[in-house]
Amino acid sequence: MPQYWLMKSEPDVFSFEDLKSRPGSASLWDGVRNYQARNLMRDQMKKGDLVLFYHSSCAEPGVQGLAEVVSEKAVPDPTQFDEASEYFDPKATKEAPRWFCVKIGYREPFRQAVTLAAIKEEAALEDMLVRKRGQRLSVQPVEAVHFRRICEMGGVS
């Protein structure tokens, strides 16, 4: 049974289209430096899980389409070891990595984006984490019923 997730990205930094244009239409979800998000990726996410790709910090925040977890499990985030990277972490070692990430693959665009405004107007989505104000977690678990409803709203079955 796949699980469902919502993953936030700023489109100026890494958009849904960017994911599509990557080699193999897949990319490591690196650069996450939040322990809760790390733990979800490291301990919960499995190959085949489906992901709502969400654009944040932009004119129309919302879900753009579907992605999926393509790595078998989480791997150490290579940017933590890279001194030239803005995500370099001097306290991380190869023997004891601090940050983990999964690989995400492009799956399918929505016919129309499901905006945060639309999510907030939909009674069936009342309990979604992304609706909660002050919810900053960039990797969020999504209930199956909510996932299916978002897909319907996006014009994808």
Added chain:
DNA sequence: GCCAACGTTGGC
């Protein structure tokens, strides 16, 4: 272990 200060997120 507390908690104030600070930095970041992210909608608006």
Added chain:
DNA sequence: GCCAACGTTGGC
């Protein structure tokens, strides 16, 4: 650009 909410840091 504002600012509320939240996470992290570091002195004690």
